[in-house]
Amino acid sequence: MWVIVEEVRKSIRILLAYPAEVVFWIFSPLLWVIPLVFQGKALVGAFSSTPFGSLAGTDEFIPYVLIGAIISTYMFSAVWSMGNSFRDETYYGTLEHILSSPARPAYILIGKGLYNSILSTSFVIVQLLICVFIFGLDITLVKILPIFMFLLLLIVGLYGIGFMAAALTLLVKEAHGLLHMFEYVLFLFSPIRYPVEVNPITKAISVFIPLTYALNALRGLLLNIEFNFLKNSMILLGIDCVLIPLGLVVFHYVEKRTKTRGTLSDY
Amino acid sequence: MVGSGEIIVNDIRKIFKKGKPDEVRAVDGIGFTINKGELFGLLGPNGAGKTTLIKCISTLLIPDSGSVTVGGYDIYREPLEVRRHIGVLTGGERSLYWKLTPVENLRYFAALYGVSRKVTKERITYLLELMGLVDKSNVRVEKLSSGMKQKLSLARVLIHDPPVLLVDEPTLGLDPYFARFIRDFVKNELNKKLKKTILLTTHYMDEADELCERIAFMNRGKIEALDTPDRLKQSMPQKQVLEIKCQGTIEKDMFETIDGAAGINISHGEGFVFLRWNTDNPELILGNIIELVREKAKIYSVRVTTPTLEDVFVHLTGASLKDA
Numbered sequence: 360m361w362v363i364v365e366e367v368r369k370s371i372r373i374l375l376a377y378p379a380e381v382v383f384w385i386f387s388p389l390l391w392v393i394p395l396v397f398q399g400k401a402l403v404g405a406f407s408s409t410p411f412g413s414l415a416g417t418d419e420f421i422p423y424v425l426i427g428a429i430i431s432t433y434m435f436s437a438v439w440s441m442g443n444s445f446r447d448e449t450y451y452g453t454l455e456h457i458l459s460s461p462a463r464p465a466y467i468l469i470g471k472g473l474y475n476s477i478l479s480t481s482f483v484i485v486q487l488l489i490c491v492f493i494f495g496l497d498i499t500l501v502k503i504l505p506i507f508m509f510l511l512l513l514i515v516g517l518y519g520i521g522f523m524a525a526a527l528t529l530l531v532k533e534a535h536g537l538l539h540m541f542e543y544v545l546f547l548f549s550p551i552r553y554p555v556e557v558n559p560i561t562k563a564i565s566v567f568i569p570l571t572y573a574l575n576a577l578r579g580l581l582l583n584i585e586f587n588f589l590k591n592s593m594i595l596l597g598i599d600c601v602l603i604p605l606g607l608v609v610f611h612y613v614e615k616r617t618k619t620r621g622t623l624s625d626y
Numbered sequence: 627m628v629g630s631g632e633i634i635v636n637d638i639r640k641i642f643k644k645g646k647p648d649e650v651r652a653v654d655g656i657g658f659t660i661n662k663g664e665l666f667g668l669l670g671p672n673g674a675g676k677t678t679l680i681k682c683i684s685t686l687l688i689p690d691s692g693s694v695t696v697g698g699y700d701i702y703r704e705p706l707e708v709r710r711h712i713g714v715l716t717g718g719e720r721s722l723y724w725k726l727t728p729v730e731n732l733r734y735f736a737a738l739y740g741v742s743r744k745v746t747k748e749r750i751t752y753l754l755e756l757m758g759l760v761d762k763s764n765v766r767v768e769k770l771s772s773g774m775k776q777k778l779s780l781a782r783v784l785i786h787d788p789p790v791l792l793v794d795e796p797t798l799g800l801d802p803y804f805a806r807f808i809r810d811f812v813k814n815e816l817n818k819k820l821k822k823t824i825l826l827t828t829h830y831m832d833e834a835d836e837l838c839e840r841i842a843f844m845n846r847g848k849i850e851a852l853d854t855p856d857r858l859k860q861s862m863p864q865k866q867v868l869e870i871k872c873q874g875t876i877e878k879d880m881f882e883t884i885d886g887a888a889g890i891n892i893s894h895g896e897g898f899v900f901l902r903w904n905t906d907n908p909e910l911i912l913g914n915i916i917e918l919v920r921e922k923a924k925i926y927s928v929r930v931t932t933p934t935l936e937d938v939f940v941h942l943t944g945a946s947l948k949d950a
Binding site: 361362364365366368369372373376377451452453455456457458459460461462467615618619620621623 | 640642652678681684685686687688706707709710712714716720721722723724725726730733734735737738739740743766782
């Protein structure tokens with residue numbers, strides 16, 4: 360447990376040592392959200408659209424997209440953070456010293472993921488406040504608990520993907536391109552920016568992506584769209600139960616492979 | 627080679643790019659035993675396989691075959707126990723978080739090794755005092771000198787008080803003052819006082835000669851000889867060395883015509899050329915050699931001395947530690 364706490368503490372300390380990064384984390388929620396608002400208004404001409412409503416279940420185009428943006432923040436920051444974490448350690452020159460310690464790499468990765476979740480949560484809180492105060496999003500205290508439950512279910516699954524992303528980085532060293540591709544595939548096949556119902560192929564593929572269920576549930580809660588609470592939460596839980604062990608097995612396999620091939624500390 | 631040593635390496639092999647034209651036999655059937663409390667040296671040129679061997683012992687690299695136990699723990703079956711048992715120090719500066727302070731670095735590594743919070747606090751205080759870094763304890767590592775960083779790296783290695791230390795080229799890139807500190811610390815504090823078992827790799831002959839109780843010469847993945855420094859030197863067939871220090875252009879084949887002067891070792895350092903011959907009768911070849919050298923170079927000194935580990939290495943491998 361202490362390894363996880365110290366990993367979070369270390370990562371925060373390193374972040375604070377770079378003031379420009381801190382400025383980024385303070386202002387990027389605003390910079391991230393505002394273009395989406397303008398884009399929506401330019402396309403629809405207002406904050407609501409009836410044709411959009413027939414696909415998405417809500418006329419409210421901008422809050423719909425904003426929620427997609429907020430949740431995808433969680434998604435990508437966790438995957439990026441865990442995926443690139445060992446890459447960063449290679450740059451610091453500390454990777455071999457970490458992996459020659461008795462601490463299990465999974466705990467170190469969880470610490471790195473947790474650190475990023477803390478940052479993402481603060482990021483998301485600012486975005487949600489923008490949604491509430493500028494776009495009149497209705498978040499009552501009653502909704503907070505289920506929102507966090509779905510976020511938690513999403514994050515746990517993301518950690519499983521994060522283990523695999525970290526494994527990928529150990530294997531190919533420079534995984535930026537592959538992680539970007541993963542990100543773009545998710546943008547295409549899950550309802551982040553648009554309802555996947557707009558195209559039969561995107562709709563068919565979206566059922567295999569955990570983000571779809573998290574987005575459906577969170578939009579349902581925040582925008583009062585009808586959704587099956589139990590089904591979405593059970594599917595997310597099931598996906599978590601698959602992704603976490605799968606991520607650990609993949610990471611363990613790749614770690615062993617790199618130790619056999621002698622490529623652990625390669626750039 | 628099986629025994630009751632603290633580190634037992636038995637017929638270990640590690641081959642990279644196996645079966646390809648550029649196959650590298652980094653470690654090629656090595657075996658030795660290091661006793662508890664011993665300071666054991668692996669001496670060899672760059673690329674000899676020393677670091678590969680250290681990585682195998684520290685579980686960072688999985689050997690192709692052979693076995694290694696550390697403190698009775700097997701590297702394949704009990705890697706976590708092996709890691710708890712060892713501390714790994716490498717040369718060079720990048721083994722710490724430069725944006726963190728010494729205290730923050732040590733606290734983080736203590737957590738990795740499962741040291742309790744209470745003990746961590748005590749160990750950090752003790753180690754910073756031991757290394758003379760108390761006044762730098764809250765200064766970011768990036769502000770410390772190279773020598774201070776290496777001292778802090780030593781503290782990091784000792785944070786969980788391991789009985790076995792793997793020390794890989796510890797003085798690499800350090801100025802003479804800090805290199806001396808590290809050598810004295812490894813020998814007197816870690817080995818003699820704290821009774822740590824130490825496997826030290828180096829390509830500095832003097833460092834190995836000064837520090838190690840036993841030395842293994844490693845070259846091209848194999849151990850060429852293993853013994854105490856004195857016995858290794860005594861194993862030389864010729865008991866004396868003729869050395870000429872000069873400046874100029876000297877070629878090995880210049881001396882082929884002189885009986886007994888063919889086995890020359892030429893090395894360079896501090897702007898000088900050093901010519902060395904292993905011989906039992908330096909007086910027999912001295913006159914002719916000086917005559918030849920004078921034609922091509924300016925002679926600064928001539929002396930007859932005893933063989934060094936470098937001479938033994940050259941004798942065994944035909945190559946110098948510096949450029950093998």
